[in-house]
Amino acid sequence: MATQPIFRFGIHDFLNACPLLVPLKEKASTAGFQIVTDTPSALADRLKSGDVDLAMIPSVEYFKSADDYRLVPDVCIASRGPVGTVLLLAKKPLTEITSVAVDLRSRTSIALLKILFPFPANTEIHPVAPDPGSMLAEHSAALIIGDRALTLGDLGSGITVYDLSEEWFRQTGKPFVHAVVAVRQGVDLDRVRQDFIQQAKSAGRERIKEIVRTHTELAEVDTHVLEDYLENKIRYDLGAEEMNGLTHFSNLCHEHRIIPEKISFRFV
Numbered sequence: 192m193a194t195q196p197i198f199r200f201g202i203h204d205f206l207n208a209c210p211l212l213v214p215l216k217e218k219a220s221t222a223g224f225q226i227v228t229d230t231p232s233a234l235a236d237r238l239k240s241g242d243v244d245l246a247m248i249p250s251v252e253y254f255k256s257a258d259d260y261r262l263v264p265d266v267c268i269a270s271r272g273p274v275g276t277v278l279l280l281a282k283k284p285l286t287e288i289t290s291v292a293v294d295l296r297s298r299t300s301i302a303l304l305k306i307l308f309p310f311p312a313n314t315e316i317h318p319v320a321p322d323p324g325s326m327l328a329e330h331s332a333a334l335i336i337g338d339r340a341l342t343l344g345d346l347g348s349g350i351t352v353y354d355l356s357e358e359w360f361r362q363t364g365k366p367f368v369h370a371v372v373a374v375r376q377g378v379d380l381d382r383v384r385q386d387f388i389q390q391a392k393s394a395g396r397e398r399i400k401e402i403v404r405t406h407t408e409l410a411e412v413d414t415h416v417l418e419d420y421l422e423n424k425i426r427y428d429l430g431a432e433e434m435n436g437l438t439h440f441s442n443l444c445h446e447h448r449i450i451p452e453k454i455s456f457r458f459v
Contacts, residue, residue, distance in 0.1 A: 201246030210395030230296040249299035257454040260373040267429040274356035292326035365436035
């Protein structure tokens with residue numbers, strides 16, 4: 192009997208991915224996966240280079256390489272309205288912002304930033320480490336994503352906070368898909384392993400309190416805030432509504448010349 196191949200599955204370890212990550216890590220070896228954790232932007236690069244076989248990547252990175260990837264059905268990280276972990280901190284009115292420091296771990300949020308807000312045409316985007324103090328000291332605004340956004344605390348006077356997911360929903364009325372699970376061409380993700388990913392997703396959603404308690408990186412944040420975030424603000428199903436939002440986002444990326452052409456979505 193042929194040995195079952197081991198697929199390298201890349202996934203970030205922000206809190207929003209933990210309901211999927213925790214069950215996957217516990218039983219990955221029995222399902223034929225090796226779990227690799229990294230930042231969203233790094234995972235996109237590692238999937239493109241072949242360093243991993245499938246990965247949760249920023250949705251805009253799927254758009255850029257759609258011909259080379261297929262999507263795992265019915266799994267994503269999405270939101271519908273305020274999410275609290277994709278935030279623009281602005282020192283000036285939007286029409287006066289000339290430079291934005293953006294979290295270098297993100298790519299989808301940077302694309303969304305360009306679509307949503309009426310920045311001047313000459314506004315510069317600077318990918319940097321996610322430190323709000325230094326970002327705002329040197330730039331007109333800062334884009335903060337992930338767990339770091341949940342620990343901002345009091346920003347002082349003169350800072351306006353925009354939730355990009357909330358602004359997207361206000362403008363479009365659609366959910367926003369932040370990340371998808373993409374598989375490289377030539378990787379045969381069989382039905383058993385697809386089902387395992389779906390089972391991990393379901394199991395993780397039933398363990399929210401445990402996951403919050405063991406996510407020590409956010410120990411200083413009220414557990415009720417974190418539980419509400421995972422239970423009510425993050426969506427994990429790539430259903431019809433989410434696909435509608437994802438398609439709309441891809442079309443807007445094309446209109447804003449973030450991607451060169453419109454794409455077709457292909458699934459495993």
